[in-house]
Amino acid sequence: MYFYLVDSFLSEKKYEKIFARIENRIVDLGINGRITRLSLLKSATELIKEEIKRGAKTIVAIGNDKIIGQIINVIAEEDLTLGLIPVGENNQIAQALGIAENEAACDILSARRVEKLDLGKVNQNYFLFKAQIQSPEIILDSDNQYKINLLSKNNLITIYNLAVEAELKRVLPAEKNYHCFNPQDGILELIINPDKDSQKSFLKIFNWLGKKRTALTLAEKISFFPIKNINIKSKESVPVVLDQCIVTKTPAQVSVLPKALKIIVGKNRVF
Amino acid sequence: MFKSTEEKNFKEIETIIGPSVKVKGNFSTRGNIKIEGELEGSLKTEGNLAVGKNAKIAATVAANNAFVAGEIKGNVKIKGLIELVQSAKVIGDLEAKEASIAKGAIINGRWTVGSVSPEPAKTQIKVEKEE
Numbered sequence: 141m142y143f144y145l146v147d148s149f150l151s152e153k154k155y156e157k158i159f160a161r162i163e164n165r166i167v168d169l170g171i172n173g174r175i176t177r178l179s180l181l182k183s184a185t186e187l188i189k190e191e192i193k194r195g196a197k198t199i200v201a202i203g204n205d206k207i208i209g210q211i212i213n214v215i216a217e218e219d220l221t222l223g224l225i226p227v228g229e230n231n232q233i234a235q236a237l238g239i240a241e242n243e244a245a246c247d248i249l250s251a252r253r254v255e256k257l258d259l260g261k262v263n264q265n266y267f268l269f270k271a272q273i274q275s276p277e278i279i280l281d282s283d284n285q286y287k288i289n290l291l292s293k294n295n296l297i298t299i300y301n302l303a304v305e306a307e308l309k310r311v312l313p314a315e316k317n318y319h320c321f322n323p324q325d326g327i328l329e330l331i332i333n334p335d336k337d338s339q340k341s342f343l344k345i346f347n348w349l350g351k352k353r354t355a356l357t358l359a360e361k362i363s364f365f366p367i368k369n370i371n372i373k374s375k376e377s378v379p380v381v382l383d384q385c386i387v388t389k390t391p392a393q394v395s396v397l398p399k400a401l402k403i404i405v406g407k408n409r410v411f
Numbered sequence: 412m413f414k415s416t417e418e419k420n421f422k423e424i425e426t427i428i429g430p431s432v433k434v435k436g437n438f439s440t441r442g443n444i445k446i447e448g449e450l451e452g453s454l455k456t457e458g459n460l461a462v463g464k465n466a467k468i469a470a471t472v473a474a475n476n477a478f479v480a481g482e483i484k485g486n487v488k489i490k491g492l493i494e495l496v497q498s499a500k501v502i503g504d505l506e507a508k509e510a511s512i513a514k515g516a517i518i519n520g521r522w523t524v525g526s527v528s529p530e531p532a533k534t535q536i537k538v539e540k541e542e
Contacts, residue, residue, distance in 0.1 A: 286436030286452065295431065334431035363429035363448065366440075 142173030142223075143196035145187060145211065147203025150227060151177065158242050162202065162225055165246040173198075184210040198223055198404075200249065204230040205269060209383030216259055216266040216400055223249045223404040230384075233269050235304045236323075238406030248406045255409075256399035257323040260301045260382075262392050267382035268323070268401065271299045271394065275378040278390070280330070281371040288365070292334035299367070299394060300329040304410060312362070322411045326398040330370065332363040369395045425458065430465060444474075446481070460489075464498050477507075479516075486520075 144166070150159055166172050173196070176187055188199060188211060199215055200223035201207045208224060215222060225245040226234035239245050260267045274296050280288040298311065302323040311331055321329055372380070372392040380388050425442025428434055433449040440456045447463040453471045454460070460474035466481035476491040479499040487493070489507035497515035505522040512518070 282436075284436075286434055286438045289433045289435065290431060291433055291448070292431040332429065332432060334429075361429055361431065362427060363432040364425075364427040366425055366442070 141194075141196050142171055142198045142200055143188070143191040144173060144175040144200045144202055144225075145184060145207065146175060146177040147201075147207040147227075148178045148180075150203060155227060158227055159202075161243040162227075162246060165243040169246055169250040171246070171250050173200075178207070185214050188214045192218070192220070197221065200225060202227060204228050205233045205383060206230070206385040208233050208268065209385040212259065212266050212268050212383070212401065213386060217397070219402075221254055221402040221404060225249065232304050232307060233302075233383075236269075236302045236410045237403065238408030238410070239404075240406065249404055251404075253405055253407070254402050255324070255405045257401045257403055258301055258326060258328075259397045259400040260299060260328055261395045261397055262299075262380050262382055263388045265382055265386050265388050266397075266400075267386070268301055269383050270301065270303070271380055271382045273297045273372065273378060273380050273390070273392075275374055275390075278372060278374045278378075281373065282365075282367060283369050288332070288363075290332065290334075294334070296333045297372075298331045298333070299370075300331065301396070302411065312364070324399065324411060326396055327366045327368060328394070328396050330363075330365040330367050332365075334361055367394070367396075369393075428466075430463075438470075462499075471503075 163175070174191065176182070178184060184207070191199070198221045199211055201211050202225040204226065211222060224234050224237065224239050226239060226241045231241065239248050257268065260271060262271050274294070276294050278290055278295065278297065300321055303321045308321065311333070372390050372394060374390045377389045380390060380392050382388065426440050426444040428446045428448045428450055430447045433451070436452045438450060438452065438454050441458060442456065443458040444456050445461040445463065446466040446468060448466060450468045450470050454468065455473045456475070458475055460472065460477040462468060462477070462479045462481040462483060464480040468481070468483045469485060471485045472483060472487045474489055477487070477489045477493045479493065479501065480496045481498070482500040484502045486504045487501060487506065492509040492511065493505070493507040494511045495501065495513060495516035495518070497513045499516040501517065502519045504520045505518055507524050508526055510524045
């Protein structure tokens with residue numbers, strides 16, 4: 141039994157026609173079920189829990205990455221399947237899973253190619269795509285084996301479970317091959333990127349030492365660690381943003397839950 | 412030669428310790444590792460190791476192959492080939508099956524090249540002159 145959860149932004153007039161086409165395609169393909177819109181009065185958690193009681197086995201998110209993040213935090217580790225119908229902007233998760241936008245996604249939903257994917261966990265919250273922290277002073281402790289101390293003043297720390305090509309090009313040096321970002325390998329990818337101001341301070345040090353140095357390339361400045369578990373500590377509690385929608389705080393315990401989410405994927409997925 | 416070997420061995424990088432990071436403790440990995448920052452403690456990998464020009468390592472090091480342009484303080488044990496370029500500095504005992512050492516590279520310690528075993532083996536050193 142399908143349950144369709146529609147993001148509130150689809151109430152905007154510009155999405156009316158798209159949504160109507162999606163509804164028609166769902167009926168045509170015989171994959172219809174209850175359709176409910178999110179609103180300020182109805183949280184995703186309440187709505188999904190009600191539908192699970194009614195017997196829903198497949199929860200379908202209609203919207204962008206944000207609604208997927210909310211749903212994952214309700215259905216993680218449950219025996220349910222997640223489906224996606226990406227609409228609007230900011231659909232990196234759907235892209236990585238090879239799911240076409242708007243009504244074309246209904247055909248992928250109907251084909252029902254189900255894969256089990258890893259989920260990242262930060263404290264009691266889950267993420268499918270990435271977790272991000274921007275902070276000056278952070279220590280990362282990996283299972284008491286080693287500690288990562290950050291030498292620059294400000295860093296963007298991102299922990300990925302999966303990523304699309306555009307994101308990979310943005311965060312990693314293009315000239316290298318990485319067998320990473322596979323959401324089925326039981327490993328998360330930790331990337332530490334010092335900000336531009338930190339780069340300037342590095343250059344000042346090099347100049348002071350009499351060593352000529354141009355701006356650091358991406359390959360020279362980032363740090364990259366494959367991880368399974370890591371503890372994040374900071375002097376002051378700082379926010380950790382999961383899938384751009386859920387916010388938790390440090391100290392944070394990060395781990396990976398192998399194959400914890402059943403999700404419908406397309407042929408053109410990146411893994 | 413160094414560059415081509417480095418490219419061949421390090422095409423697939425699994426870990427990068429960048430210049431803005433200092434790692435302390437026992438760092439162990441299966442894949443290739445590139446160090447541009449600092450590492451203190453011990454480093455063990457079944458893959459290849461690349462030590463950048465500005466990297467500082469104060470650790471015992473064990474790897475499959477190694478390309479060194481920075482500084483290592485500690486004993487180094489390499490199963491295959493170690494390449495030390497002009498800027499390389501190793502303060503500690505070095506053991507490797509094969510070595511390629513550029514003019515200007517510094518090794519301050521006992522070095523055994525030929526086989527990686529408890530007994531010292533015959534030396535097969537290839538010293539390259541750089542222009």
